[in-house]
Amino acid sequence: MKHYNIPIFIPELACPNRCIYCNQRHISGQLEAVPTEKVVKIIEEHLSTFKYPCEVEVAFFGGNFTGIEMDLQKSYLDVVQPYIKSGRVGSIRISTRPDYINDNILEQLRKYNVKTIELGAQSLSEKVLEFAERGHSVKDVENASKKIIDKGFDLGLQMMIGLPLDTIEQSKATARKIMALGAKCTRIYPALVINHTKLADMYERGEYEALTIEQAVDWTAQIYKMFIEGGVTVLRVGLHPSEDLINGKELLAGPFHVSFKELVLTQIWNERLKNIPLNTMEIIVNPKDINYAVGYNSKNKKELMSEIGNIKFSTDDTVKRDEFRLLLH
Numbered sequence: 538m539k540h541y542n543i544p545i546f547i548p549e550l551a552c553p554n555r556c557i558y559c560n561q562r563h564i565s566g567q568l569e570a571v572p573t574e575k576v577v578k579i580i581e582e583h584l585s586t587f588k589y590p591c592e593v594e595v596a597f598f599g600g601n602f603t604g605i606e607m608d609l610q611k612s613y614l615d616v617v618q619p620y621i622k623s624g625r626v627g628s629i630r631i632s633t634r635p636d637y638i639n640d641n642i643l644e645q646l647r648k649y650n651v652k653t654i655e656l657g658a659q660s661l662s663e664k665v666l667e668f669a670e671r672g673h674s675v676k677d678v679e680n681a682s683k684k685i686i687d688k689g690f691d692l693g694l695q696m697m698i699g700l701p702l703d704t705i706e707q708s709k710a711t712a713r714k715i716m717a718l719g720a721k722c723t724r725i726y727p728a729l730v731i732n733h734t735k736l737a738d739m740y741e742r743g744e745y746e747a748l749t750i751e752q753a754v755d756w757t758a759q760i761y762k763m764f765i766e767g768g769v770t771v772l773r774v775g776l777h778p779s780e781d782l783i784n785g786k787e788l789l790a791g792p793f794h795v796s797f798k799e800l801v802l803t804q805i806w807n808e809r810l811k812n813i814p815l816n817t818m819e820i821i822v823n824p825k826d827i828n829y830a831v832g833y834n835s836k837n838k839k840e841l842m843s844e845i846g847n848i849k850f851s852t853d854d855t856v857k858r859d860e861f862r863l864l865l866h
């Protein structure tokens with residue numbers, strides 16, 4: 538069944554931190570707390586565009602949901618309850634910090650039909666976390682993850698690549714740990730240098746070098762493959778392209794690309810198709826993979842055509858995601 542998300546951004550509410558890379562208000566493009574009436578409006582607008590039957594999830598993203606004043610958390614969650622009762626919304630997902638999880642909070646989230654809790658882990662290297670002034674430790678991520686799973690929620694752990702002191706090996710170690718902690722889903726965000734952040738000051742002083750787009754694509758592709766093999770769903774790669782990121786107003790430097798996911802999956806498919814036999818005539822993939830198999834700007838198709846001549850890509854629902862079938866001459 539088709540799955541839809543209704544994203545609701547709760548920017549920087551009550552977040553006492555200022556991680557060196559973050560200026561959440563600028564990224565989400567919103568300066569004020571979202572009033573509950575607006576949440577209703579967002580839900581109604583989305584519901585009117587969906588094709589039924591479908592699964593619908595309301596997702597509170599952006600800052601630190603469980604750090605918001607309890608009453609406000611409740612009023613956001615309250616707004617969604619009638620939709621859950623009527624069956625128009627199936628579940629709720631929230632994102633928050635690992636150090637804002639405790640038994641009381643989890644009890645309340647359970648009462649309000651929250652199904653998935655995503656934690657911004659960012660890195661599972663103590664030194665990377667410290668340098669990024671995240672304000673929580675690896676142990677906090679481990680403890681919170683365990684509590685979330687023990688209480689029966691689905692766990693998501695989000696990670697960043699390319700923060701100061703990070704390396705590809707370190708990022709892979711973070712990915713391995715995310716899987717070991719039992720995450721069902723993840724998001725991979727390359728670190729960007731956003732204006733009005735400490736990272737921007739470091740960048741201006743020449744103390745931080747952002748990943749190039751090629752590096753970011755390569756690191757993300759390697760990590761993405763590990764998650765596929767580990768059965769962890771990658772829900773997103775790269776930041777949501779807000780208007781201010783696209784027009785460059787907020788972005789000082791870093792590997793931002795509106796089609797970042799396509800670039801990453803193009804690379805993964807490029808590697809998969811690298812050693813196909815020279816007498817391949819047709820490559821058959823799942824319809825959802827076709828754009829990535831052909832590649833961004835047809836990169837993969839062009840490369841294969843220059844190596845082995847005319848080649849056709851086609852789709853078949855019976856081919857599993859991330860797999861392919863070949864027709865040979």
Ligand code: SF4
Binds near residue numbers: 549553600601634
């Ligand atoms: S915890 Fe999240 S919202 Fe708060 S400063 Fe860090 S990245 Fe930004």
